Amino acid sequence: MQNATQLLNDTLISKSLSAADYVPTLDAMLSRTLARIDLKKQQGLRTPDELWIVDHNDVYTLGQAGKEEHILQRTNTPIIKTDRGGQVTWHGHGQLVVYWLFDLDSLKWSVRNLVSHAEQAIEDIINDCLHSASLPNTANISAHARRDAPGVYLYADASAADNDANTDTNNLSFDSTIMLGKMASLGFKIKHGFSYHGIAINLNCDLSAFNAINPCGYAGMQMLRLSDFVTMQKEPAAQTMQPISESLSYETITQKLIDNIAKRHAGLIELRAITPK
Template identity: 30%
Template structure:
């Protein structure tokens, strides 16, 4: 797998590059992992409902072909895009999602933070003692109760085309969390978001990106090499 650290890049042009890469790849194409951050952007996934976009203000809203509902990208957030042929590592989508979440949990653990996975609500969470609106839209009472006790620190949204993945995940490091108040994150009313900075971890984007890349590599490949060159245009 080739790892590319892209810095801050435009969301739409990055998605276009991922689509082009995925459309052009064949059985011999190396998998890649792109890590970046985006300017402030709300993204509306394929399942996105307008009512979950509360008051976007001046932040652009972009329709995305990833799974899931509305989310937010901004500076201080590590966004990781694994471009992986699932046939090569012989797993299905459910296992792929589980491995992405495990890589995030392992990254958080390296900073002394306990990451939590909630069945039925993809992503990774941390325990929260902050009380909030109990009217969280969810599929079951058990899930509602789980989401009231946690804050979301990492989100997932993937796309699979011809067994090859693009889009991916985002992990909040040290960012302005206020834009999350203008949406129902991932379609859950009242769901709180947090960051490594907010839970008391003093670190920087590059350190988190490198640790997350290492954990993703351990979950998705046997061998790899790093490359700082730009992604395909």
């Protein structure tokens, strides 16, 4: 497991982990959170918040209240019981996982604020990618969160199917849309005002791993990946002559997301009104 740390601003750092096994990562994340809680309680210190960008080895994780019945088939992939919210999901290569180790009280964020910032950051990045590098026949597709089911989903605007005009994805009417499936999941744990765990976005992963579970506890939920809707480099480090507007990589999408989250953390991006769906 390799890791690299980057200072994003005075109160936020990012840490990258590659080929990371789940249990050691969870143990390290919990240990860091408990240490930060202790420093704040005992010495009144505000430590920098952390974004952990993780490339996980294949694993199924079951949330704290997760039900075994949502595991439909046992495979060679380990199943780990964890302390986050939510049901069962899969993590693995080609999926972008970001853990948010934030001091919510210092940020003056509620848990709802945290969830909304996470969902809206994902919406921003997916919609930006769809706009800049979408494949033919995907111009009317956009990403949105739902009130009734945490995560971010892709919707097709049926009313605009025959139009070439751009769709304003922030003001999309859900009356004329069709939900295609889910592209990103989220689940957090809050301990003494500190968050950990986070979000997972399917970029160019093998979606067949989701066939063995009811993703996030929803039977029949169609899972999606971004590479089926935009032009992505097949290998993360591959060299390409295509301009970035035509070809996206795992790294460029990751950096877009980190930049967006950092701006939200600094108060430079405010929350939008929450979608009615």
